[in-house]
Amino acid sequence: MLDMILLGYLADGPRSGYDLKLLLETDSAHFWHAHHSQIYTTLRRLERRGLIRSRKQAARGLQERRVYTLAAAGRDALETWRDLPLLAAAPPKDTALARIFFAGSQPARDLLPELRRLRSARRDRLTELKRRPSIPAPSDPDDLRPLTRAYARAVEALTIRWLDELIARLESTGARLESTGARRGQTKTKPRPTATRPKRAGQGRS
Amino acid sequence: MLDMILLGYLADGPRSGYDLKLLLETDSAHFWHAHHSQIYTTLRRLERRGLIRSRKQAARGLQERRVYTLAAAGRDALETWRDLPLLAAAPPKDTALARIFFAGSQPARDLLPELRRLRSARRDRLTELKRRPSIPAPSDPDDLRPLTRAYARAVEALTIRWLDELIARLESTGARLESTGARRGQTKTKPRPTATRPKRAGQGRS
């Protein structure tokens, strides 16, 4: 897949490895991620296979960079990929959800502060998605790229709402766990835990 | 991560590799995926490292199976994982979205049928998520597992809605490409000549 993403961007015009790294971090962060090490090695591999070509470019006042262009074989590969069935869609892998899924039980487990941090990170992601305009591409006449960003924004908003509900729920059912640790078993819901605004969770035991 | 998911399920009780494979395919398909080959090799690795133990179990009338149980070291590893910060959340990787992102431009590109197939697959996924009740786990007193499924359902619903809009949009702006070409196109600033339309685009009705 990374191959195709790199070829996809190179179809817009010549790009350096660094350019592509920045594009992945910004323009397409909502559907893919790669470390720079992987980007550079993948570019070299694509070049060895003749899908792209590179030349060194020493711009005045700038460090030397290696600029890649799409070769004919690369354009063909991209075409082939685009003709592939769109199905067999990405099996989702969400480590944060996995953590929540298996967070259960622990008596004094401090899941809540973690969830709040997660929510805040997701809010940042949403702001970032809203702030940065899509980079317009001539090869995207139907505005598919901005539309995928709109989708990503909607997913972020949904995620934040879900986290809100989850946090509210845990606050009401588990507030006492944060004050008195070390108790396990049937902890039934106390009628009045605290106000809707809980104090910050400190570690009571030493 | 797969390590932790397997340990997480083994914390509920003894399970065979096959059990875990089924759990991944059903119970946790909404946040993770693994092939059986990876599951079996990972279990062997976890056993070599002393995190889990296994014994062969030849049930009458059934093929022999190898049943794993969580060892003390495994329980510790799970605890450590649960204490890790929840952040640095899964960098999203969505191949379908990548395909749509880079689908642009091609004059007679048949994206629409593919999108319809994708939507239908997502609808199946949603039905599946609704149909199958969450497997109740004693180690999940706060119902976090069903709640992550509820989240996954909401994401599916959102995805389907987005695909609906996208399809509608492409139908209206690109209808003339599929029909006889008589319709005037509006909206886009793209002066598209209706010239280079190939007759058939792949669906082999003879």
Next chain:
DNA sequence: TCGGACATGTAAGATGTTACATGATTCG
């Protein structure tokens, strides 16, 4: 002159995919 952005790489190891392989039991 120091830190941050620019810019590019290598290497080891972990993780994940695809293909190959085997064999039992159950149901129609």
Next chain:
DNA sequence: CGAATCATGTAACATCTTACATGTCCGA
């Protein structure tokens, strides 16, 4: 009897992560 489901594996390969490594240029 054949297909589906149960059940477990190996091997080759591709992909991805983490750490190490090296420099330049620009502004404060």
